[in-house]
Amino acid sequence: MIRADGLVKHFDGGLIKALDGVGLEVRLGEVCAITGPSGCGKSTLLNLIGALASPTRGEIRIDGRPLAELGPACLYRRRYLGFVFQLHHLIPDLTLCENVEIPLMTTALGRRKRRERAMALLAEMGLEHRAGSMPSRVSGGERQRAAVARALAMEPPIVLADEPTGSLDSRNAGLILDALLARCRQLNTTLVIVTHDPGVAARADRVVEMLDGRIL
Numbered sequence: 001m002i003r004a005d006g007l008v009k010h011f012d013g014g015l016i017k018a019l020d021g022v023g024l025e026v027r028l029g030e031v032c033a034i035t036g037p038s039g040c041g042k043s044t045l046l047n048l049i050g051a052l053a054s055p056t057r058g059e060i061r062i063d064g065r066p067l068a069e070l071g072p073a074c075l076y077r078r079r080y081l082g083f084v085f086q087l088h089h090l091i092p093d094l095t096l097c098e099n100v101e102i103p104l105m106t107t108a109l110g111r112r113k114r115r116e117r118a119m120a121l122l123a124e125m126g127l128e129h130r131a132g133s134m135p136s137r138v139s140g141g142e143r144q145r146a147a148v149a150r151a152l153a154m155e156p157p158i159v160l161a162d163e164p165t166g167s168l169d170s171r172n173a174g175l176i177l178d179a180l181l182a183r184c185r186q187l188n189t190t191l192v193i194v195t196h197d198p199g200v201a202a203r204a205d206r207v208v209e210m211l212d213g214r215i216l
């Protein structure tokens, strides 16, 4: 589903070599954890796969097609990707339900269907009772669960998660991981998850270790 070949990413005119020739293949429906010490290039790799940045050299293919052939980056992201970051990035002035509905606004779904889908996802995350709350009025774990619901709203074939449980206690981290993995397994979603947490990595199909901009 995802194939990266010879990925190099330099910053500051080549002074910083964040990625130094990375090759990676992630199969359809696979859950792949990326681990490694701080600064080894994990987020950079995820950002390149997510077309949030472009490589200095190398190529990424999705479903066999180079990223450049999939149209503008925003279209690629909308069609293929759901993102979960360490910080939830919910819109503070919208309720949890409205936040989950946002990606669905780009579809042909009417208002009622959008609301139904958002509510169903929030229910899966154990948040139906919080659907009408503002992000500032719920706990950190609940905010992050809503962010996961939003990432999954479009049923993207690929979910990219960067330390999704990094800011949470172990109970909330477990809840989020359970919900994310259950949904990805159910829909055969390809999940790439950057994590420092050995407990998270242990639940992946495959663990890829990075060091100094390379995969070990």
Ligand SMILES: Nc1ncnc2c1ncn2[C@@H]1O[C@H](COP(=O)(O)OP(=O)(O)OP(=O)(O)O)[C@@H](O)[C@H]1O
Pocket (backbone or CB within 6 Å): 011, 012, 016, 017, 018, 036, 037, 038, 039, 040, 041, 042, 043, 044, 045
């Ligand atoms: N926008 C940027 N400008 C300059 N240097 C950057 C930029 N983004 C990342 N880097 C550098 O690239 C290297 C890899 O960073 P990256 O964030 O990918 O590491 P990481 O493994 O995700 O680290 P962490 O686990 O701490 O999040 C680091 O040396 C970092 O300082």
